[in-house]
Structure formats: structure tokens, C-alpha cells
Amino acid sequence: MAKPSRIYLGTVIHSLSLGCLEVIERAAVAVDKSGRIVFVKDTSKCATTADYIDFPGAEVVELGARILIPGFIDGHAHAPQQTFLGTGMHLPLLKWLEAYTFPKEAKFSDPVYAAAHYRTAVKRHLFNGTTTCSYFATIHLESTKALVDIVLELGQRGLVGKVNMDRNSPPFLIEETDTSLKDTQTFIDYVLTKNNPLVQPVITPRFIPSVTSPLLTGLGQLSISHTPPIRVQSHLSENRNEIAWVLQMHPENPTYTSVYDSHGLLHDRSYMAHCIWCTQSERDLLQSRSTGVIHCPNSNFSLSSGILNVRRLLREGIKVGLGTDVSGGYTPSMLDAIRQAVIASKMVSIGQGSDAETGNEGEYDALSYAEAFHLATMGSAECLSLGDTVGNFLEGKDFDALVLNLRAEGSPVDVFDGDSTLELFQRFLFVGDDRNIEQVYVAGKRCK
Ligand SMILES: Nc1nc2[nH]cnc2c(=O)[nH]1
Numbered sequence: 001m002a003k004p005s006r007i008y009l010g011t012v013i014h015s016l017s018l019g020c021l022e023v024i025e026r027a028a029v030a031v032d033k034s035g036r037i038v039f040v041k042d043t044s045k046c047a048t049t050a051d052y053i054d055f056p057g058a059e060v061v062e063l064g065a066r067i068l069i070p071g072f073i074d075g076h077a078h079a080p081q082q083t084f085l086g087t088g089m090h091l092p093l094l095k096w097l098e099a100y101t102f103p104k105e106a107k108f109s110d111p112v113y114a115a116a117h118y119r120t121a122v123k124r125h126l127f128n129g130t131t132t133c134s135y136f137a138t139i140h141l142e143s144t145k146a147l148v149d150i151v152l153e154l155g156q157r158g159l160v161g162k163v164n165m166d167r168n169s170p171p172f173l174i175e176e177t178d179t180s181l182k183d184t185q186t187f188i189d190y191v192l193t194k195n196n197p198l199v200q201p202v203i204t205p206r207f208i209p210s211v212t213s214p215l216l217t218g219l220g221q222l223s224i225s226h227t228p229p230i231r232v233q234s235h236l237s238e239n240r241n242e243i244a245w246v247l248q249m250h251p252e253n254p255t256y257t258s259v260y261d262s263h264g265l266l267h268d269r270s271y272m273a274h275c276i277w278c279t280q281s282e283r284d285l286l287q288s289r290s291t292g293v294i295h296c297p298n299s300n301f302s303l304s305s306g307i308l309n310v311r312r313l314l315r316e317g318i319k320v321g322l323g324t325d326v327s328g329g330y331t332p333s334m335l336d337a338i339r340q341a342v343i344a345s346k347m348v349s350i351g352q353g354s355d356a357e358t359g360n361e362g363e364y365d366a367l368s369y370a371e372a373f374h375l376a377t378m379g380s381a382e383c384l385s386l387g388d389t390v391g392n393f394l395e396g397k398d399f400d401a402l403v404l405n406l407r408a409e410g411s412p413v414d415v416f417d418g419d420s421t422l423e424l425f426q427r428f429l430f431v432g433d434d435r436n437i438e439q440v441y442v443a444g445k446r447c448k
Pocket residue numbers: 078093097101206207235238299325328
């Protein structure tokens with residue numbers, strides 16, 4: 001057993017599997033000097049104090065009434081889009097991209113501008129309790145490198161992608177095919193040379209309409225030329241006009257999902273945002289490739305994209321995580337993603353989901369708060385191929401954790417006599433905000 005260097009004493013809540021919430025009222029969480037969890041003990045089951053805190057040299061941290069939970073994992077966010085958060089919410093996807101997204105992302109051609117604005121964005125995610133974030137940057141190589149440096153400097157765990165766009169894009173935000181591929185390779189080398197497990201590169205074709213077949217093929221080959229393959233992230237089946245456009249562009253493919261697949265971009269280290277309108281054959285394909293789906297309900301409502309049937313994906317054995325999709329979604333808060341996932345799921349349960357057309361297979365149980373919390377932690381971890389590293393407090397994982405203070409000054413949460421731990425936790429999920437997230441740890445290092 002590695003030697004604990006710090007032991008946290010307090011209430012622990014984490015999710016072991018979907019709907020399986022573990023609550024330990026008085027836990028001792030021991031962390032070694034490299035930030036790895038050595039053990040989690042339920043101290044009420046320990047015969048003596050020595051059983052859980054008596055390790056020479058270890059610092060004992062008393063959390064009192066605070067609650068320790070795993071850090072949130074945002075499976076899909078656009079770091080440059082923080083600059084127009086909460087604007088353009090009256091437009092659907094394709095108009096929103098043209099009017100807001102592309103002009104704002106073009107400004108990131110300047111690495112100095114990019115660094116300043118990426119710092120603001122990463123801080124926001126961290127302060128909202130996002131210990132791991134999978135970021136889209138922009139097409140610009142140097143600015144995307146700056147995002148990597150900032151993620152590392154601020155101590156977050158980040159998966160970062162240089163975006164690829166070589167067609168159907170405005171002249172101020174488009175690349176040559178060869179340059180795009182070469183810059184992606186250079187970017188991957190830049191990140192891997194850091195040799196720091198906290199930041200990893202992700203191959204990031206924007207979506208099928210923005211990327212030509214030769215570039216998609218090159219990216220697919222680049223991914224599997226590494227062992228293990230470089231992760232792949234993109235958007236899939238978000239909006240009905242987008243889907244019609246893709247099918248028109250790719251008559252050789254029966255479905256949107258099969259376009260990614262035929263270019264070698266769907267595998268077990270790929271994860272796709274949205275997937276609202278995927279048909280049965282597309283879902284079967286995602287399942288057979290072990291590709292994850294990142295559900296971004298705020299964005300799906302805000303851009304009037306549709307309402308994903310999450311329960312059906314879960315029943316079909318597809319990995320599902322949660323994302324904010326800043327700024328298709330108007331907040332970097334994963335608490336909001338949890339809330340909106342629950343609301344979206346209730347909408348489906350009362351017959352309002354997008355599958356009113358694609359066929360609902362009968363009974364639909366709306367997601368519970370415990371399930372939505374699971375998706376925001378372990379669910380996203382599994383989609384991002386980080387399930388062995390983060391997502392809950394099992395021994396050997398990294399200590400990526402939030403210390404919650406439900407009594408924090410000025411926070412929106414009230415605490416009443418007789419509230420149980422589980423009631424307080426639910427109130428945090430539905431009523432709390434970043435003020436209740438008092439401390440944030442990534443691999444044992446405090447970053448808030
Ligand atoms: N939500 C969302 N969907 C996209 N599809 C292509 N680009 C984007 C983007 O930036 N945001």
C-alpha cells in the first residue's frame with residue numbers, strides 16, 4: 001500500500017454504477033503524495049482511530065459538516081465560446097454558427113488574445129467544479145497550444161482538441177486540408193511531449209459539414225497510428241437541417257453516423273456530442289464501436305435542437321456522459337447540466353422527446369438525480385476513456401474531488417434542522433451553485 005500523505009475526514013458521496021450512490025457519513029479518504037487515493041474507509045466500521053488516521057507524517061484534514069464528492073467531468077465544451085456565452089440563444093444551430101460562433105472563433109487566430117480568453121474560460125469551468133473538461137479549441141495551432149499551457153498552469157485535467165475545418169466555412173475560419181492534418185500532428189506531438197497525464201490531445205473534426213473526406217480519412221489514420229489511439233471527439237446528429245445536409249453531401253453513406261465510421265473515426269476512444277436524432281441502426285453502430293455519447297441538454301434546449309432519449313441509449317448499452325457545450329449551452333456549470341438532463345428526461349417520459357418520431361420503446365423512467373450525477377462523473381469518465389483514473393473514489397484512482405460547503409456565506413442553499421445528508425446533497429444538485437463548491441482538487445492538488 002502506498003503511504004498516505006493526507007487523510008480527509010468527512011462525509012463522502014460518490015457513484016459506483018448507474019443509480020448506485022454510496023454515502024459514507026464519516027469517511028477517511030487517504031491520498032498519497034502523487035494525488036492517488038490509497039483507501040476510503042467508513043470510520044464507523046473501524047475499531048480504533050489508529051485504523052484510519054495513524055500514518056506517521058500524514059496530514060489529517062477535518063472537513064466537519066462538509067461533503068466530499070468526485071469532481072465533475074464536462075465531456076463537451078468549446079473554450080473559445082465562453083466569449084459569447086448567453087448570446088445568440090434565439091437562433092438554431094446552423095444560423096447560430098454563422099452569426100455568432102465563426103466570427104468569434106476567428107479572433108483566436110491571435111495567440112495573445114486566445115491566451116487571455118482561454119484563461120477566463122478554464123477558470124470558470126474549474127470554479128464550477130469541473131475537474132476534467134474535454135475542450136474544443138479552434139483551428140489555430142499556436143492558440144490551441146496556449147489552451148494546453150493554461151489548463152496545465154491552472155491545474156485542471158483537460159482533453160484538448162485543435163479543431164479541423166477545411167470546407168463549408170467562412171474564408172476567415174478555414175484551413176487547407178494538408179495544413180489542417182499537419183497542424184493536428186504537430187499539436188498532438190506538442191501535447192504528448194509535455195508527458196503530463198493531466199492533459200491529453202483529442203482529434204477534433206468540427207462536424208461532417210466542415211471537414212472533407214480526405215481530411216476525415218487522414219484524421220482517422222492519425223488516431224489509430226498511436227497506441228492507444230488518440231481520442232476523437234465531434235458532433236453528431238444534433239439538428240435536423242444539419243443531418244439533411246450531411247446526407248446530401250454523402251449519398252454513399254446510409255447515415256450520418258456511418259460517415260464518421262467509414263472514415264475510421266468511431267472506436268472506443270471516440271465520443272460524440274448530442275446524437276439526438278440517431279436511428280436504431282446508428283445507435284447499434286455506436287454501441288458496436290463502444291463510442292460514447294455526450295448529452296448536452298442545455299444546448300439542446302437553447303439551440304432548439306431536440307430532446308435526447310438518454311434512457312434508451314443506456315438500455316442499449318451505449319456509454320453516456322454529460323457536457324455543458326459552452327456556449328451552445330449558456331453556462332459552464334455541470335450542476336446545470338445535471339438539472340437539465342433530469343428535465344429533458346422528464347420531457348421524454350411525458351411523450352415530448354425527439355423519439356416521438358423515431359419510436360419510443362414503451363415505458364420510460366425519467367433519470368433520477370443519482371443517475372444524472374453518475375453521468376456527470378463516472379459516465380463522462382467512461383466516455384472519455386478515463387474510467388480507471390477518475391469519476392469516483394475507488395482506490396488507485398486520482399483524487400479529483402470537490403469539497404462542498406452547503407452553509408457557505410451567500411449561497412442559495414438553506415440548511416434546516418433535521419435535513420439528512422442525502423437531502424442536502426439533492427438540494428446542492430438542484431439549488432446550489434459555485435459558492436457551495438468551496439475547494440476543488442485535481443490529482444490531489446488544490447486548484448480552488
Ligand atoms: N453545439 C455545437 N454544435 C456544433 N456543430 C458544429 N459546430 C458546433 C458548435 O460549435 N457547437
